[in-house]
Every structure is written in C-alpha cells, then in structure tokens.
Amino acid sequence: MTATVNNSPNLVSSPPGTPILEARGISKAFGHVQALKNVDFELYPAEVVALIGDNGAGKSTLVKILSGVYRKDSGQILVEGQPVEFHGPVDAQRLGGISTVYQDLALVNVRDVASNIYLNIEPTRFGIFINFKKLYADAQEILHRLKIDLPSVKVNVGELSGGQRQAVAISRALARGRRIFLLDEPTAALGVEQQDKVNQLILDLKAHGSTVVVISHNLEHVFKVADRLIVFRRGRRVGTRLKSETTKEEIVGLITGAIKGDAVEAAT
Numbered sequence: 674m675t676a677t678v679n680n681s682p683n684l685v686s687s688p689p690g691t692p693i694l695e696a697r698g699i700s701k702a703f704g705h706v707q708a709l710k711n712v713d714f715e716l717y718p719a720e721v722v723a724l725i726g727d728n729g730a731g732k733s734t735l736v737k738i739l740s741g742v743y744r745k746d747s748g749q750i751l752v753e754g755q756p757v758e759f760h761g762p763v764d765a766q767r768l769g770g771i772s773t774v775y776q777d778l779a780l781v782n783v784r785d786v787a788s789n790i791y792l793n794i795e796p797t798r799f800g801i802f803i804n805f806k807k808l809y810a811d812a813q814e815i816l817h818r819l820k821i822d823l824p825s826v827k828v829n830v831g832e833l834s835g836g837q838r839q840a841v842a843i844s845r846a847l848a849r850g851r852r853i854f855l856l857d858e859p860t861a862a863l864g865v866e867q868q869d870k871v872n873q874l875i876l877d878l879k880a881h882g883s884t885v886v887v888i889s890h891n892l893e894h895v896f897k898v899a900d901r902l903i904v905f906r907r908g909r910r911v912g913t914r915l916k917s918e919t920t921k922e923e924i925v926g927l928i929t930g931a932i933k934g935d936a937v938e939a940a941t
C-alpha cells in the first residue's frame with residue numbers, strides 16, 4: 674500500500690505504509706484565536722519528523738492534542754488506522770504509545786537519575802517496597818541503550834547539565850516503552866555540544882524503532898536529524914517534504930509564506 678499525504682502534484686513526501694498515528698482535520702480555538710485549522714498530520718514507523726513553523730503557528734497545540742493534554746474541537750485521531758479518543762495523557766500513552774518531553778522536562782531535581790527515569794513506575798518487591806537494586810540496574814541499562822554517559826544513576830538530577838537533564842527526560846519516556854516521542858523544542862536552551870547529544874539520542878531512539886517528532890526553530894539541527902519536515906503556518910500545515918527533496922531555502926519560504934504552501938489554496 675502506498676500513502677500519499679499531500680496534494681502537491683510532484684512530491685512524494687511520505688514513506689509507504691499505514692501511519693502508526695494519524696490526525697485528520699484537527700481544529701482548535703482558544704477564544705477567538707484559531708490555533709489549528711483543519712490540520713492533517715501523520716507519523717510512520719521509525720522516522721524522525723521535524724515540525725516547524727514560526728511562533729504561534731500551532732505546533733505546541735498539536736503536540737498537546739496528540740498527547741491528550743488539550744481536547745480538539747474537531748477532527749479525528751487514528752492509531753494504526755483505528756479511530757481513538759484521547760480523554761487525557763494516560764489515553765495517549767496507553768492507546769497511542771505516545772510520550773511527550775516538554776521544554777520544562779518535569780524532572781524532580783531532588784531525586785536521583787534512576788528515580789526520575791522510573792518515577793511512579795518504580796520496580797517493587799512484594800508490590801510495596803521499591804526494589805532499589807533493580808531500579809538502579811534497569812536505569813543503567815536504559816542509559817546504556819541510549820549511549821548516555823552520566824556520572825552515576827544515583828546523582829541528583831538537580832546537579833546535572835541541561836543536556837544531561839534532557840537525556841534523563843528522554844530516558845524516562847523510553848522506560849515507559851513508548852514508540853512515539855514528541856519533543857517540544859528539546860534543544861532550545863542547550864549549548865552546541867549538548868544539542869549534538871540530544872540529536873544523537875533522537876537518532877538512537879529511531880534506531881530502536883521509535884518515531885520521533887522534534888519541534889525546533891533551528892533548521893541546522895532539524896536538517897541533521899529529520900527524515901521528513903512538516904511546516905505549519907498560522908494554524909495550517911503548508912508543506913510536507915522529505916528532507917531529500919527539499920532545501921533550507923524552500924523550508925524558510927514555507928515558514929514565512931514567501932513560498933505558497935500546499936494548504937494555501939484551500940485556505941479561507
């Protein structure tokens with residue numbers, strides 16, 4: 674089966690097969706601000722998708738709808754082709770295998786790396802006591818899988834650098850066995866070396882079969898890791914491109930509106 678996702682006549686723009694997650698015709702308003710207007714979005718297995726667009730384009734709003742934080746006003750979400758309703762983050766995790774890493778990371782600074790990775794899902798003995806031996810061994814194993822180098826799984830997260838904290842947040846998502854990772858601006862506050870680490874993590878997640886969506890304003894970055902780029906502008910999807918079929922110039926044109934995107938003719 675071949676899936677063609679955009680109406681552009683001369684572009685392929687998507688991998689073949691059924692999307693593992695699909696959003697169709699999603700709209701969302703906040704009062705009189707129409708944050709998303711009839712947006713389609715689809716993810717395929719083991720790909721890295723960059724979601725890009727100017728401030729206020731609707732990127733975070735879509736991520737929050739896909740992670741069950743916001744309710745959509747209209748539209749449909751499908752997991753493996755089956756329609757689903759996310760009534761909250763637990764549904765998105767359980768039904769969609771979706772895990773989100775937000776900018777603020779939501780780590781507990783006064784607890785150690787292992788406890789943060791397994792927060793609320795700590796292995797126990799007799800269902801009561803935390804099995805610390807297993808906790809530390811499992812945490813070590815996750816860090817090893819992601820090739821993350823930390824001083825120790827027993828160090829408090831508050832003592833780590835921005836990049837290391839990002840790595841812990843991503844490990845936490847992986848520990849929950851998710852197959853879709855939504856990363857909202859994971860590198861915005863990081864130095865170059867740490868940014869490279871996060872990029873490497875993204876590629877490692879993909880190598881483990883996961884699909885990663887990365888929101889970023891940094892096109893250099895995005896071009897390093899993404900297989901596909903999806904551009905939002907003013908609440909609409911205006912372009913979907915395989916990295917191999919586009920250039921930074923074209924993407925900038927889509928972001929700014931200098932290049933008329935796919936959704937523009939259909940708009941308003």
Ligand SMILES: Nc1ncnc2c1ncn2[C@@H]1O[C@H](COP(=O)(O)OP(=O)(O)OP(=O)(O)O)[C@@H](O)[C@H]1O
Nearest residue numbers: 703706707708726727728729730731732733734735
């Ligand atoms: N909780 C909210 N209440 C009211 N308006 C909101 C809310 N969240 C988003 N908006 C509005 O919806 C629009 C889209 O916002 P969103 O945060 O999705 O943009 P974004 O593409 O993530 O931008 P940025 O790159 O700046 O993070 C904006 O106009 C924003 O002001």
Ligand SMILES: [Mg+2]
Nearest residue numbers: 732733734857
């Ligand atoms: Mg945002």
